[in-house]
Amino acid sequence: MFLRNRYNYLALLFISYFLFIIVNFFSLQILNINDSIDKIDQQTYDIFYLSAPRGEIYDTNKEKLVTSSLEPHLFINLRKINADNIDQYKQYLKYNFEELKNSDFEEIFNSREALYLIRNINDLDYLERQSLLELEAFEIFDYPIRQYNYGNIASHIIGYIGRPTLEEFEAYPDSRRNGLVGKSGVEKYYEEELSGIAGEIVFKGNEIIDFTTPQPGEDLYLTIDIRTQRIATESLLEGIKLANENFDSENIIQKGSIVVIDINSGEVISMVSLPDFDPNKFVKGISSFDFNQLNRIDAFNNFAIQGLYPPGSVFKIVAYWLAENEGLFPEGISTRNNRVKCEGNLSFSFTDGSQQVYNDWKQDGHGNVDLSSAIQQSCNVYFWDIALKIWRTYEGSSNESILQKYARNLGFGKITEIDLPYEKAGVVPDRELFEQWTITKPELVRPEGWLGGDLMNLIVGQGAITTTPIQVANAYKTLLTGYSSAPYFDKNKDDIEIVKNYDINDEFIEFLLNDLNLVTNKNGTAYYAFEVLGSKANDIGGKTGTAQNPGDKNSTSWFAGVDSISNPRYIIVTVVDEGGSGSAVAAPISRRVIQHLIGVDLTPVKFGEITE
């Protein structure tokens, strides 16, 4: 039975306590407000921040690439060190930790920090740690250790960490407290997710009076496959070594890049840039000697997204698409199957009466070529003919830049928006750009401005055009699927914008796949590189490129390919800076990576045939 009078006692209790609370707050907030503000002004608390463990990084198979572990570290509370006990502590440290040098002691005891990290004491057992704590200035806190399990492999994707600069303090407020910030790669791009929140150690005078534990950052799952990454890195190194042995180059060949992307999703499976570095060196602070040595060979540049190269013949697929889509073929023919005769050079006259001769890489010519064999044998004359047609039909009109429009439509001349920092956009030159350059960079252009010859250069990927390997890979992906999207590394990325390109239909994709397939088969420029695959080569496609560079720089070696014609899964793009020849260097490197992707036995990279 419910007794109302007893409930009233209970209610009375609650009401009186509520009234008491109100009185208490009245006293705190109104009567004692000035006392409190004085107290706050006089508070002499200091905070020492303890780094949070950054999130760990995994590859697509959940293989751990970067580990963060918390290990106990010995700290010294320097506020408890005074003239009387300083020698005692020095003696103690010297006796117990022989590796500490005199210079270390100077740094420790002259520091202005309240707490100073002395060393990792993970190697000490429980009793030894306890005996350290008997000295009142010693403190033990867990401190994060970051380890890059694969060293140089994937170093440009992952990036490295270091002490934040003033700008980084502003951009990433947590970095000030953590004392660390991602400097490149996904370590930088995903800084906010990875960083975590530093712990706080509150000092009142020399006593630690409060401690909050750091909150670890979020883990990051990448799309890359570390096995593919390792094989791609090895293959590129092998190919570069062979190129050095076979070419008489002025400079040592040492730079290059490989990009493998998933053709359907845009996931980046592998991205190699050479020379590379070991991010572990940055964890404890890299020496300036090591840093300068790596910096001198551009080891910190990710050439896959920052290397700007003329694309050479891999760019011919842009004109290929334009020709098919606009019905714009060389003078006198109107379909992909009509042939023109290639005599090894093209001579023609412009409206101003000047006579020009352009020489193909193959001096005795390719014979009768149609669109397919022009791609297969990388015949320049065929594409120059198309450029001439464009020039003669549209010079001065808005359609003059139709080739550039197609190139930009495939993503050339702008960043792909991949989730890495410092991506470069490259340049697709046209009349406007040349007009700007006559003012801003007069050394790069002729005073006459944009001429027909510039367009002829552009159509074969030469001249002022520059592209990055990731742009080329993404352009091939767009042309072979009809959809464009940004490539990405974050497996859990959820804001992927996919745009359908209505100028690319299934029939066109089929034509292009078949013609790329001709390249790796008999009479194709990459035949020799793919010969070892035997009948498997029947299902592979690609395009070689050898882009000439100004001055005494050797040509840039390119290959852009697809792992399968019947069921395309991956796009692979290989670039070797000053690699000399696409078919001889980049193609056999790519072949070894494709061997891995399609699951056949790997054979060594072999120096290929020099075409182009």
Added chain:
Amino acid sequence: MRERKVTLLGPEGTNLSIFFLFLVFNFISWFTLFVLSEGIELNFNNILIRQIVFSLISIIVFFLITYISIENLQQYTDSLFAIITILLAVLLRTSPKAGVRRWFDLGPIDFQPSEFAKVITVLFIANYLTKRKSKYPLFLFLGLILFLILRQPDLGTSIIIGFVIFAIIFVSDIKIRYLVLIILLVFTFFFIFLESGLINENQLNRINDFFSTDEDFQQSQSKLLISSGSIFGQYFESNKVEKVFVPVETTDFIFAAYAYNFGFIGVLFILIMWLLFFFRLNQILNVSNSDFDKFVITGFVTLLAFQIIVNISTITGLLPLTGLPFPLLSLGGSSMVSTAIIFGITNRIFIENNLVI
């Protein structure tokens, strides 16, 4: 089934003052978290977005609970009690997070069964006292649930459930001498726990610290934070008083942050709203013929009032830190939803007693 008048909101009807107060408390929490969240980012990690999502869920729960008749509720009470006991037992077998086993990890949210155990325990005792004569087996069940929660360990929730049990039994026709006996038993029980080391060392330290002469750092800071709110609060000031360290502002210490931002006026407002709510519940005691209704209301009033009292007392340094949320203000899904269930059941009791305003 009792006959009911037609009411305005929802197919089962709604008591307008209960629903109105429920919304007021929800809006206060939105506004508080809006002030505390730094900028609005549209993702689930943002505390404001989180609270709004929880809050909308809790409003839905409020209406869903209103569908369940008190008769049905009474029927299922024993099964619910069995389920929550099992859940609490299973929880003890999971791996600890930050030294305690208090939550089931369900992806983006954590599920805290002890929040629901509070509500179910109230229903269970109310039902038991209405239906059965002998009171002794009751103590066995209640002892079990207290034991399971103490083992997590969660001293705060154990104490609150203990007090709620005491309050409901107190308003029943139990003889006062038995009540005294129960209190003595609970204390013995508690000291056996202490002696056998079953209470978490951390919590003991907190209690020891409290009785030592040094003021707890977090509590001294939260007192300064509250005090600097002054009459109208710092939210509307341009030169804010800062340099105060308060941990976990959005959960246990949220009322300190509230008092800092909205001042004495804000504190007065929220406390008066809660007092209004409790006075409103008195109507049931006057009108209802069902003892179950009255026991449940007693339990809910005690549960909410005691939580508010303990939360405010800890942040003003009157009680040692226990980690109890402030109802409908602290960030936390389980706490929001369990409080919504309390409001929903209360609402149902009101409409079954034909009280619509």
